[in-house]
Amino acid sequence: MIEVKNIEKVYQRGSERVYALKDISFIARKGDFISITGPSGSGKTTLLHLIGCLDKPSKGFIKIDGIEIEKMKEPDLLTVRRQKIGFVFQHFYLIPGLSVLENVMLPLIFARKKRDLDEIISIIDKVGLKKRIYHTPNQLSGGEMQRVAIARALINNPEVLLADEPTGNLDTENSENIFELLNSLNLGGLTVIIVTHNPELAGRTKRIIKLKDGKME
Numbered sequence: 250m251i252e253v254k255n256i257e258k259v260y261q262r263g264s265e266r267v268y269a270l271k272d273i274s275f276i277a278r279k280g281d282f283i284s285i286t287g288p289s290g291s292g293k294t295t296l297l298h299l300i301g302c303l304d305k306p307s308k309g310f311i312k313i314d315g316i317e318i319e320k321m322k323e324p325d326l327l328t329v330r331r332q333k334i335g336f337v338f339q340h341f342y343l344i345p346g347l348s349v350l351e352n353v354m355l356p357l358i359f360a361r362k363k364r365d366l367d368e369i370i371s372i373i374d375k376v377g378l379k380k381r382i383y384h385t386p387n388q389l390s391g392g393e394m395q396r397v398a399i400a401r402a403l404i405n406n407p408e409v410l411l412a413d414e415p416t417g418n419l420d421t422e423n424s425e426n427i428f429e430l431l432n433s434l435n436l437g438g439l440t441v442i443i444v445t446h447n448p449e450l451a452g453r454t455k456r457i458i459k460l461k462d463g464k465m466e
């Protein structure tokens with residue numbers, strides 16, 4: 250469970266203070282499927298980064314499974330990030346020279362973990378790319394590349410998947426397929442939080458958090 254309580258995020262830009270988030274509170278329970286929507290610059294990415302322990306709030310707190318993350322030191326934070334959270338981005342960030350299999354395995358190397366090849370292949374199968382494991386990213390479509398990024402995000406068995414505009418670079422059909430994949434992962438029990446500009450997709454999640462000028466509407 251993720252608890253976000255009265256968080257504020259202020260960035261310092263030169264002499265200017267930018268209030269990216271103001272007084273945001275919500276709870277994401279296990280199995281939730283939440284979308285975060287709002288205009289460009291409304292604080293969506295900032296919020297997702299805070300939930301994902303990639304940054305810390307200026308005020309308020311975030312608890313993940315009861316642990317306040319602002320109070321954690323970097324090594325422990327890194328462990329939470331690796332063990333509990335999977336991240337997917339709009340730009341897939343795959344390594345061009347590596348195969349699908351190798352790209353998906355990368356987080357295991359960073360986490361110094363081992364998984365059986367069968368298990369890794371079953372995750373790749375889950376995202377529908379079993380026939381592509383030895384392909385490199387340049388041999389894949391945008392939708393397939395995002396599937397690889399999703400498989401990579403799942404490799405450490407996270408409790409929550411965070412996706413920042415995962416369909417932002419995809420055409421309608423691929424967007425639909427990626428959304429359906431996220432939906433099926435959620436139906437399988439995974440907590441999923443996505444940022445999306447697409448109101449139709451947002452409307453199909455269990456809950457919508459609307460941001461405007463850093464505030465919840």
Ligand SMILES: Nc1ncnc2c1ncn2[C@@H]1O[C@H](COP(=O)(O)OP(=O)(O)O)[C@@H](O)[C@H]1O
Pocket residue numbers: 260261262267268269287288289290291292293294295296
């Ligand atoms: N690292 C940063 N330094 C300064 N300002 C930032 C930084 N990151 C984001 N901002 C500002 O915070 C606000 C929210 O940004 P962001 O969370 O990226 O919005 P969104 O994802 O909704 O487009 C914007 O005004 C943006 O310019």
Ligand SMILES: [Mg+2]
Pocket residue numbers: 293294295
């Ligand atoms: Mg953003």
